[in-house]
Amino acid sequence: MTEKRVALVTGSTSGIGLSIASKFAAMGYDVAINSFEAEADVADALSALTGYGASVRYFQADLSLSGGGYDLVGDVVSAFGQLDVLVNNAGIQKVAPIEDLPPADWDRIVAVSLDSAFHTIRAALPGMTGRGWGRIINVASAHGLRASPFKSAYVATKHGVVGLTKAVALEAAEKGVTVNAICPGYVWTPLVAAQIADQARVHGMSEEQVVREVMLAPQPTRQFVQPEEIAALAAYLCGDMARSITGSAISIDGGWTAK
Numbered sequence: 001m002t003e004k005r006v007a008l009v010t011g012s013t014s015g016i017g018l019s020i021a022s023k024f025a026a027m028g029y030d031v032a033i034n035s036f037e038a039e040a041d042v043a044d045a046l047s048a049l050t051g052y053g054a055s056v057r058y059f060q061a062d063l064s065l066s067g068g069g070y071d072l073v074g075d076v077v078s079a080f081g082q083l084d085v086l087v088n089n090a091g092i093q094k095v096a097p098i099e100d101l102p103p104a105d106w107d108r109i110v111a112v113s114l115d116s117a118f119h120t121i122r123a124a125l126p127g128m129t130g131r132g133w134g135r136i137i138n139v140a141s142a143h144g145l146r147a148s149p150f151k152s153a154y155v156a157t158k159h160g161v162v163g164l165t166k167a168v169a170l171e172a173a174e175k176g177v178t179v180n181a182i183c184p185g186y187v188w189t190p191l192v193a194a195q196i197a198d199q200a201r202v203h204g205m206s207e208e209q210v211v212r213e214v215m216l217a218p219q220p221t222r223q224f225v226q227p228e229e230i231a232a233l234a235a236y237l238c239g240d241m242a243r244s245i246t247g248s249a250i251s252i253d254g255g256w257t258a259k
């Protein structure tokens with residue numbers, strides 16, 4: 001890499017986001033990490049990332065707040081001088097039949113995953129197009145391409161993220177900025193571990209059955225995707241050899257959406 005790159009990964013103190021941030025730090029990027037977490041998790045994430053010798057800074061921002069993503073990008077640009085790579089990764093989940101899904105949970109899920117991506121992209125894109133280079137990666141889901149029961153807000157949000165990705169890709173296509181969605185199947189992270197009990201309740205199954213019959217059954221490989229696999233794909237999308245990949249929803253789901 002000849003030029004310095006600055007990357008922001010939202011929701012990056014754990015799981016997939018932390019893995020992507022680690023990959024970027026290992027590639028020599030300056031990295032902005034973000035979350036809305038307890039301080040202990042932030043300290044752990046920062047110490048994991050500083051091991052690479054990259055410049056890493058933490059930005060607390062609640063992306064459920066309208067405009068939170070817009071302000072976050074402003075803070076990152078103030079601190080690092082520019083933003084070249086934006087990964088919209090923050091996301092939350094709620095497993096419930098739609099009639100039992102509190103409207104506040106619907107609002108929060110849409111706000112954290114979809115609205116925040118609108119706000120961060122709106123803030124970040126002008127700088128990228130002005131410099132003629134940028135990468136926007138939205139972490140959607142296999143649920144951006146397929147539905148499952150009891151996940152109405154999550155499925156609607158992730159389909160929205162895929163649509164947002166395509167629209168912005170077309171707007172940025174001639175300006176050196178690519179915009180893609182990564183669509184993972186089940187990845188073993190705190191978000192997945194936290195939903196096992198809810199899945200067991202709504203499906204009337206044991207937790208072991210949930211892992212086997214709900215999570216791994218749709219994935220023909222019958223294994224969880226690892227966060228490092230998502231990070232490697234994000235890194236590839238940031239390379240110059242990926243300049244023609246834009247507006248894509250890239251599956252990394254053990255064959256789930258091939259069916």
Ligand code: NAD
Pocket residue numbers: 010011012013014015016017034035036037061062063064065089090091092112113139140141142183184185186187188189190191192
């Ligand atoms: P995770 O729970 O480990 O991480 C989610 C991150 O989002 C955390 O850092 C959390 O602090 C952050 N976050 C949550 N609410 C926030 C808020 N209001 N403001 C700022 N940050 C907030 O989850 P994960 O499994 O690593 O998921 C990361 C992304 O990948 C999500 O968008 C998720 O939908 C998507 N995804 C996950 C899987 C999977 O199986 N784990 C599959 C497909 C897609």
